[in-house]
Amino acid sequence: xxxxGVLIVLGLLLFTGCSKPNKTVDEYYRLVDDxxxxxxxxGDKDFEFTLTxxxxxxxxxxxxxxxxxxxxxMKDIRLLLIHNQKTTDIxxxxxxxxxxxxxxxxxxxxxxxxxxGYLPFSGNEGDFIGEFRxxxxxxxxxxxxxxxxxxxxx
Numbered sequence: 292x293x294x295x296g297v298l299i300v301l302g303l304l305l306f307t308g309c310s311k312p313n314k315t316v317d318e319y320y321r322l323v324d325d326x327x328x329x330x331x332x333x334g335d336k337d338f339e340f341t342l343t344x345x346x347x348x349x350x351x352x353x354x355x356x357x358x359x360x361x362x363x364x365m366k367d368i369r370l371l372l373i374h375n376q377k378t379t380d381i382x383x384x385x386x387x388x389x390x391x392x393x394x395x396x397x398x399x400x401x402x403x404x405x406x407x408g409y410l411p412f413s414g415n416e417g418d419f420i421g422e423f424r425x426x427x428x429x430x431x432x433x434x435x436x437x438x439x440x441x442x443x444x445x
Contacts, residue, residue: 319387322371326426332442337363338394342423342443346416351409356425359403365429367391372406375422383408421445
C-alpha cells in the first residue's frame with residue numbers, strides 16, 4: 292500500500308511540475324506581441340546592422356541580420372527579430388532563451404551578433420518583399436536599461 296501511495300505522490304509532483312508556466316517562453320511571446328504592436332521606431336544607431344535575404348533553395352530563403360561595430364558599450368544584450376511572413380518557425384533571438392551577450396567597442400571579445408532565420412518563398416530573390424522588426428535591449432555603461440525598436444523594409 293505504501294508503494295501505491297508513493298507512486299501517487301510522485302505522479303502528482305510530476306504533473307504539478309509540468310503545469311508551471313515557463314517564464315522564458317512567456318517572456319518571448321510577450322516580446323513578440325509587443326514588437327508586432329510597436330509603432331515608435333528609432334532611426335539612430337549606435338552600431339551597424341545589415342539585413343540580407345538570400346535564396347537557398349527553390350522554395351526557401353534565408354534572412355540574416357548582422358549587428359556589429361558598436362560605438363558604445365552594450366552589456367547584457369537581448370535581441371529579437373520578427374517578420375510579417377507566414378511561418379511556423381520561432382523567430383531568431385539572442386539573450387532570451389540563451390545567455391545575454393555584451394558588445395564593447397575596441398575589445399578583443401565578441402565583435403558582433405548574427406540572427407538567422409528561414410522562410411518559405413518560391414519567387415526570385417529580388418522579388419522578396421517583407422517587413423522586419425528588431426527589438427534591442429541592453430545595459431549601457433551607466434547601468435541604465437536601453438530599449439530600441441527598428442523597422443526594416445526588404
